[in-house]
Amino acid sequence: MNKSKDNLTSNLLENLSFIFDQNQDREKAIPMEKYMKNHFKFLGIKTPERRALMKQFFSETDLLKLDFQQNFVQSLWEKKEREYQYAALDYINKSLKKISKQDLPLFEKLIMTKSWWDTVDSIAPHAVGHIAKIAPEVKDEVIETWAYGDHLWLRRASILFQLKYKEDTEESRLYRYILHNASSKEFFIQKAIGWSLREYSKTNPESVRQFIHEHSLSKLSIREGSKYI
Numbered sequence: 001m002n003k004s005k006d007n008l009t010s011n012l013l014e015n016l017s018f019i020f021d022q023n024q025d026r027e028k029a030i031p032m033e034k035y036m037k038n039h040f041k042f043l044g045i046k047t048p049e050r051r052a053l054m055k056q057f058f059s060e061t062d063l064l065k066l067d068f069q070q071n072f073v074q075s076l077w078e079k080k081e082r083e084y085q086y087a088a089l090d091y092i093n094k095s096l097k098k099i100s101k102q103d104l105p106l107f108e109k110l111i112m113t114k115s116w117w118d119t120v121d122s123i124a125p126h127a128v129g130h131i132a133k134i135a136p137e138v139k140d141e142v143i144e145t146w147a148y149g150d151h152l153w154l155r156r157a158s159i160l161f162q163l164k165y166k167e168d169t170e171e172s173r174l175y176r177y178i179l180h181n182a183s184s185k186e187f188f189i190q191k192a193i194g195w196s197l198r199e200y201s202k203t204n205p206e207s208v209r210q211f212i213h214e215h216s217l218s219k220l221s222i223r224e225g226s227k228y229i
Contacts, residue, residue, distance in 0.1 A: 009071045015061060016076075019053050020045060020083060032082075039116055040082040050083055054090045063091070068098040070106050077110060085114060089122045099127055101135035104142060108154070115153040117188060124156070125163035132161055139173065147177040152188060155181055159192040166203045174200065175211055182217050193217065194224020205229045 020043055029044030036042075045053065058064050063072075069091075076088035088110075092099070107127045111120050132139050147158035158177050162169050178193050201208035209229045212222055 043081045043083045045083050068095050096130045120153045124160040128161045156192045190218040190220040193221040197225030201228045
């Protein structure tokens with residue numbers, strides 16, 4: 001990290017920390033922590049309020065006019081309170097047009113760090129999905145290894161990265177990743193399979209209906225995947 005980037009990251013983090021500190025609410029934080037199984041500490045800033053604060057932050061800093069700031073994202077990920085990871089996701093999702101194949105290692109790291117459904121389910125269909133569209137080679141170079149690897153959250157991400165693709169969905173890949181993971185007893189894998197099938201059924205219901213009929217899937221995956229068919 002060079003000095004100018006270091007200074008920029010420090011200034012951005014200081015600005016956002018000030019805004020968040022002024023709006024924290026311990027009474028709200030307790031049920032938020034409970035909802036997330038006490039995996040993470042919270043400041044007690046709920047989503048609508050956080051988004052309003054992030055709008056203020058983006059306006060005050062002109063951050064969205066700059067190149068994508070990996071260092072800032074990593075610094076937010078290192079913060080203890082979960083709202084900072086959500087802030088990173090807010091920033092990432094507003095910067096998709098600036099994200100490229102070179103940023104994929106960062107997103108792989110984020111998926112594997114402080115992992116839970118709330119962050120992975122944003123990174124996979126947005127950042128990873130975007131990169132896989134503009135650089136399709138990453139599907140075989142990187143995402144393939146996720147689907148066939150041992151890391152729970154990378155496997156979930158491989159199933160979900162095409163979630164927003166609709167008619168652009170590579171059906172054979174989606175089904176192949178699902179079948180490879182179909183025997184998993186992990187709730188988050190079964191749920192991802194069902195979610196991905198449900199979304200794709202909005203585009204190709206007959207294909208999903210036939211896939212569910214012809215293959216052995218968990219009851220959870222079938223229930224989720226069949227909602228619209």
